[in-house]
Amino acid sequence: MRDTTDQTGPMMAADGTPLKTSLNRALRRQKLRALALIAPLLIFILVTFIAPIADMLFRSVENQIVSDTLPRTTTLLADWEGDSGEIPSPEVFKALYTDIFVAQERKLHTRLGSRLNYELTGVSSLFRKSGRRVEDMGEVYQDQFEDLNDFWKDSETWNALMGSDDWLAEQAAWDDKSDARQPAFEPREEIINLLPQTAETFEIFADFVQNEDEDNLAKEDPWALVYSALYDDLIQEPDISGYGGPGSAELLEAMAAVRTFETVDYTAAFQDIDKDWHDIEVWQTIQTYSPDFTSGYFLNAVDMKKSPDGPEMRPENEQIYIKLFIRTLFMSLVITGSCILLGYPVAWLLANLPARTANLLMILVLLPFWTSLLVRTSAWKVMLQQQGVVNDTLVWLGIVADGGRLALINNQTGTIIAMTHILLPFMILPLYSVMKTIPPSYLRAAKSLGATNWTAFWRVYFPQSVPGIGAGSILVFILAIGYYITPELVGGTTGTFISNRIAYHISSSLNWGLAAALGAILLALVLALYWAYDKIVGIDNVKLGG
């Protein structure tokens, strides 16, 4: 028999394959089965927990709305120097006209307005107003072209001019009533070369009609924007002598006529809509928020803002979030502390009373879980209000004067009282399960060694219950720091948490980016505290039982 320990190199299995490979093969089935068992939960967590968190974190820096809605403007604006004190060049205004025209057709300009309004008040109405009036600017050219020749009035003739022959044939064959898809618009090659701006805007228009409105392109008159582009192309006097396709004669005629056309000064026209368009600050805001990603939401979440000179603090009267964060942390700590103070004796009783009495007490501890959170919180409103049970009792006992009733609700006191009550079981249960494992013989041993009751408790019992305090505190603190409904109901204005602000931005102001940034900071804060706890106390020192 060969001694396997004599071999050099990797250990071999009986069939000559390396032992590692053979072991891995043998374990693979087990691993796969284990994975299959946890797969449903894993997928569930990925879809409902990890993905939303990732999406939220992404939203806090995402800012594509500006460059998506105003692509031409933001590109041109990159070269503009805001410090010069001069408004951007006419080209920028022209680009702005194109962008806003397209955006208002797609009804995106108001969304952009709301987004930029977070950074500069008034932008929202500026965009809404401009969206309404921008059509008028294009109609100047539209009217003149249409007066010149009926050719420019008709959607059929426009299509014949702009579309490729193949597409025109397909479009003619397509039955409007049938279920078949409308043939996608294809531009005519020669026109792209001769009239680039017209071709580009017409394509946007065609794409919008066919894909977003789902109308028949043959029956839709072009946007006024297309006429403006046609004017811009023709005023350049392109060489159209070589073009012989449909509408060549009308093009020649129009090119001769445009020199006499009444023109539009976009810079002035925008000032006409709203004089804010000549305000440097509006343009600086647009320029600052042009990049696809921004730190603006995070700066906003810590009471700072972007300025041309880099981040700076907001004015004193606009600073709220840092104060709210500090208040949330402070109040969560106070709540955790009062839960320890109130929960420790109860947990001790639970762990040391005879089983029958302890069970009854345990039911009392768990009772709150059987009652709706809303009901419990509302009960505190009844208890704590100025004309409530507590105040009435204090007045009746003569402890406070009738005129000097205590303000116990709609402030920090209310939030702390109600949340301590609601979170108390989360402190008692881990404490109880840890205390249950401490044998009473330790206290007896300490006493037999000469320790007084207090020394025995403090030196022997308490250190062994610390893991329970740790577990309970982490549980209560993390629950408290993100609590929403109780502060909302009993917190008034001074007792609300950062989560109430997040909820406000999610559901009322619809500033999801800021909500996401606040949430991300809260998450980072909790993780940082968890890390600090691990460093100071050690996370091994946390026990939920056994």
Place this chain on the structure above:
Amino acid sequence: MHPVSFFVLELRQSVRKTAGYNGEPRLADTTTGDAFVEFERVQKSYDGETLVVKDLNLSMPKGEFLTMLGPSGSGKTTCLMMLAGFETATHGDIRLAGQSINNIPPHKRGIGMVFQNYALFPHMTVAENLSFPLEVRKMGKSDREAKIKRALDMVQMGAFAGRRPSQLSGGQQQRIALARALVFEPELVLMDEPLGALDKQLRETLQFEITNLAHDLGITVVYVTHDQTEALTMSDRVAVFDDGRIQQLAPPDQLYEAPENSFVAQFIGENNTLEGVVKEIKGETALVELDDGELIDAKPVNVARAGERTRVSIRPERVEYKKERLSPDAHTLKAEVLEFIYMGDIFRTRLRVAGREDFIMKCRNAPDQTRLKPGEQLEIGWLPQDCRALDA
């Protein structure tokens, strides 16, 4: 030289001694009046309906090693807890060195205690565990260190001062528990089944070490166990508990050889029991008629007159079947061999005697000894003083 005796030499100089110990097993002097621990008419009830301890009277001189032995629920641990101060006596008086301690809280009694599960504080090192009783006595740091070192050396655990209890084996934890109970030099040490969780061999070693330590330090020990071998090998006196009472309080040899009632006879060691009625009592001998009509001689222990029912108890090793070893006028019984078991040092034979099939006879494995075969018919007998007529 056993390590314990080596350390004991060292300790002789340092530890306060109360009684000279010459290395011989000694019997405590129970006749003197200066009892160190006294229970007087002590009763204990937990629920107000039944008594767990009924009328306990016990007196221990200083330096005695007393074991409380009994089945579970017999009240022995309750007695220990009352002495330690964790339970209060419902009635009666407990005195320590002549002073009633009923109203003294446990931490002021100065009694060392070793617990069943050791109760070493898991969050402290061995040294911190030992330092605890000294710190609560506000002892200075250098004194503490010296005492800790001496106590650890005493149990041969000097190298383990920095360990946590969880890093020690059961036997090591037990030694530390012992050192902690002794480090503040109490005069009385209570031990509540301290060796219950250890394996047989370790238990025997520690039994020996504990008795030696106790005698060398001159401390008084109250030891609770349900293991009779432990009780017999370690103690100066054993108190057998049953039903909340001390059934017999005697040195180990008396307990084994002269049990005073049938409970003690049954509980201590192996025992054969035959039932019958006392025919007559003549001085030191009683004639007993067994239930199947046969007659035997016995020593009357707690039977008073003829006509009483009795249980006769004979130790298996005192049963003889060879005619030449019995006195000629002794009553004998017919027996049939049912089973023969070879156990190395002894032969154990199960017999059918007087209608019972659980009668055991033990013979020493000697060259002249025969190995009996099942089915053999014998005549068995014994010396009258080895056969004790006890209560029915």
